[in-house]
Amino acid sequence: MEIVYVYIKKRSEFGKQCNFSDRQAELNIDIAPNPELAEQFVERNPVDTGIQCSTSMSEHEANTERFEMETRGVNHIEGGWPKDVNPLELEQTIRFRKKVEKDESYINAITQLGSIMEHCIKQNNAIDIYQEYFDDEDPVEVTEEAPSAKTINVFRDPQEIKRPATHLSWHPDGNRKLAVAYSCLDFQRAPEGMSHDSYIWDLENPNRPEIVLKPSSPLVTLEYNPKDSHVLLGGCYNGQIACWDTRKGSLVAELSTIEFSHRDPVYGTIWLQSKTGTECFSASTDGQVMWWDIRKMSEPTEVVIMDITKKEQLENALGAISLEFESTLPTKFMVGTEQGIVISCNRKAKTSAEKIVCTFAGHHGPIYALQRNPFYPKNFLTVGDWTARIWSEDSRESSIMWTKYHMAYLTDGAWSPVRPAVFFTTKMDGTLDIWDFVFKHCDPALSLKVCDEALFCLRVQDNGGFIACGSKLGTATLLEVSHGLCTLQRNEKNIASSIFERETRREKILEARHREMRLKEKGKAEGKDDDLREEETAVNLEELVAKAEEEFFNVIFAELKKRETEALKKSKPKQPSLEIDQDQEQDQEVEGEDEGEEERDDEETPA
């Protein structure tokens, strides 16, 4: 330590009083003005200065003593009699009254007021102005407000390396918490140092997650146990199943052994309705569906292989990417596969081969979401590739209702738990679509851009009013939908069921028709020569392929052109002649497209 300054003072001098003394003024420094310096300056004339012409004010604060105030009323029992009249004396009061009544102004006033009053009394007697008309009809709940949804809260991933939110689960009691699973699903492209943690958020506190779950491998799915709100089930990226108890902490409570777990990321985990509340099952793209009891996670209680040829070969199995289980139909479950096929299975079948009941094929890509309608469990929603489709269990060949092909890939979908005709879908361009097919068939009732990045998952709260969506950068957005979308409309159940029935019937008729056509063709083909038939089929195939390609490109170009002309039309609204031409062109193009599509469809069905 350096000694900077030493100050020495005698001890006897401490506390000594200071003796000040006067002395004469001394001139220390006298600096005369240097005229040479003036050369460096130029006189400035005029000079601009700003001044303010306002009253100068100063602000003072004063704290007065608290003045307590109370509001009180006074109840008069007797009117304000003049001084000379004693209110208790009947005579005096009568005399006073008589005097007033003799007053001329009194007479005039009363006559005038009387006539007004009579008019109103008669009015009252004539008609009841507050009568409730149309009282016998039910209050029509016409929601005149347009459907809307607004963002309430956004929960951002606190990690620096952002991971997509792949699954969301609401807390079963009271829905005050949201469990979000984060993992990077790009094959082997998870960045170095990406955290494996998943979080449970409290809705009131979006700044920090309430509980952190630390698995050994990132979680792809996460589900709360509907019976026990402290227990969560997670499916890991490495195929293991993990179980947490939030009372015990953030480390895994139970973990399945690697040898008996899945070989691919676990994409679907659902809790089963059982007496013990500890059973669950999981599905993965390795083609297996496994049942577990969380008390004993060392090996699954049951394994079913998703082989639709019913030979139970793992090599033929289809990768499962979504799982569906409805507690009202406990023996059945459905699996959505990567190949675009939905497999409906029966758990209680005697032989393993019979476990797979039937398949529904219709999507071109993996089926990311699969859910039965909570009101009509026979109908279920699948979301995959660029469409969302509604199926009926009765109609196996095709879906009964489907949306048009969107511009972006659909990533997740769910039914609304309160309205049978409303479902939600999320897309890769970050939009959330709310479909209400009682209101509109061809377009979503509401399309909301939630964020700029892709939305990966969606979960609706049990009351139907809140939706949580997870995005590619790990942000979970909480939205509230307008009242009309989460209250059951009058007659909606009937309308929805009649729509389902009507579409199912239509599909059945089409199915029957197709079957007839196929039988007819088979009959025709068998009648011809074998060789000829083979050549023809070979030639036909090439021709068909070439024709299909040509038409495909034509349709694409026509569509692009249509979009360009539409864009032009929008930027130049004041050229009516051009518009007419464009309209005609568009009409022709639309017709051409329709024809092209129809032909393609026809070709696909016989092939």
Add this chain to the structure above:
Amino acid sequence: MAEVEETLKRIQTHKGVIGTMVVNAEGIPIRTTLDNSTTVQYAGLLHQLTMKARSTVRDIDPQNDLTFLRIRSKKHEIMVAPDKEYLLIVIQNPCE
């Protein structure tokens, strides 16, 4: 004098009228068909309300003035016809 009597009697005998009263600006009931305490209560409260209503109307449009005040409640309707000095108050049970 007789007209006043006639008018008040006529008003009182209309269908549904429960009570009629004439009160002056000081709250003294000049003529009333109800008991004194009720009358005084009505007088005091309605006088203030009428003043407030009148000042509201005149604040919005100084050339306007209050001609009539009607208070519809669950049980009955109170009608107040204000004047410079007096108030004519009628309580009626509107027939439904």
